[in-house]
Amino acid sequence: MAEIDRAVIGQWGPPATMVVELGKVREFARAVQDDAADYAGGQPLAPPTFLMTIAHWIGDLGATRTGIKLDYRRLLHGEQEFEYVAPIRVGDVLTFRSRTKDVFEKQGKRGGSMLFVVGETEFRDQQGAVVAYMRNVAIETQGAVAG
Amino acid sequence: MAAFEEGETLEPIVVGPLTRSDFVRYAGASGDFNPIHHDDEFARAAGNPSVFGHGMLTAGLLARVVTRQVGRENLRRYTVRFATRVWPGDTVTCQGRITRRYDEGGETRVDGELVAVNQKGETAVSGSFTAAVPR
Numbered sequence: 001m002a003e004i005d006r007a008v009i010g011q012w013g014p015p016a017t018m019v020v021e022l023g024k025v026r027e028f029a030r031a032v033q034d035d036a037a038d039y040a041g042g043q044p045l046a047p048p049t050f051l052m053t054i055a056h057w058i059g060d061l062g063a064t065r066t067g068i069k070l071d072y073r074r075l076l077h078g079e080q081e082f083e084y085v086a087p088i089r090v091g092d093v094l095t096f097r098s099r100t101k102d103v104f105e106k107q108g109k110r111g112g113s114m115l116f117v118v119g120e121t122e123f124r125d126q127q128g129a130v131v132a133y134m135r136n137v138a139i140e141t142q143g144a145v146a147g
Numbered sequence: 148m149a150a151f152e153e154g155e156t157l158e159p160i161v162v163g164p165l166t167r168s169d170f171v172r173y174a175g176a177s178g179d180f181n182p183i184h185h186d187d188e189f190a191r192a193a194g195n196p197s198v199f200g201h202g203m204l205t206a207g208l209l210a211r212v213v214t215r216q217v218g219r220e221n222l223r224r225y226t227v228r229f230a231t232r233v234w235p236g237d238t239v240t241c242q243g244r245i246t247r248r249y250d251e252g253g254e255t256r257v258d259g260e261l262v263a264v265n266q267k268g269e270t271a272v273s274g275s276f277t278a279a280v281p282r
Contacts, residue, residue: 028207031169054178
């Protein structure tokens with residue numbers, strides 16, 4: 001069952017840093033079978049879903065939902081969104097921070113409640129400009145809001 | 148290249164049959180090491196017939212339908228929803244369609260729908276995008 005500290009909703013967690021490296025970009029592009037020729041060298045743009053690789057630097061993507069502990073046995077990844085504000089390319093040093101944007105409950109079609117948790121991660125480049133947002137909706141089935 | 152007109156179908160991409168190696172490669176590349184995607188014993192204990200692919204692997208495959216038409220620099224938004232899981236041996240067909248063309252933010256943009264379906268025609272991932280039309 002989920003443990004939720006409602007006081008943290010909307011509050012940003014501590015920032016972390018990620019260097020956009022050519023080797024990681026190429027490895028990721030290969031994994032998603034993105035055959036664009038420009039990954040071979042230089043400073044190519046990152047693949048669209050490359051921001052998922054923050055998992056390497058935060059240990060657990062669940063950490064992008066600050067203040068929320070979900071029951072992973074009942075957890076569904078409902079939705080993922082990327083908003084691209086400016087290009088992200090190899091050599092960029094990204095600083096990112098996450099927050100739990102919203103938590104709400106809905107009744108499921110087959111009865112039982114479902115808990116929706118909306119997380120948001122903001123990415124800034126080495127100049128401090130926002131370059132992207134990544135949002136996810138996690139759904140815990142039969143979960144109850146505690147507190 | 149696409150003409151980026153409303154109603155236009157984007158050239159599909161067929162991927163598969165997907166293997167456990169594809170899932171492991173994505174785990175390593177992304178850093179998402181949820182064992183349900185690479186450890187059959189763990190996946191079975193959780194009530195699954197076997198491991199299954201990361202939803203974001205399929206989402207990554209699906210994005211290519213758009214970026215190979217517009218270029219990565221022109222993608223403005225990409226949203227995916229996860230439906231049916233992708234199992235070892237599945238073949239996924241990634242499809243897209245442009246639904247709207249308009250001017251915004253000093254550029255011509257298109258919105259579109261995307262879907263990745265398995266060999267039974269079931270939706271694995273559905274999605275939508277906004278992209279700038281390449282000049």
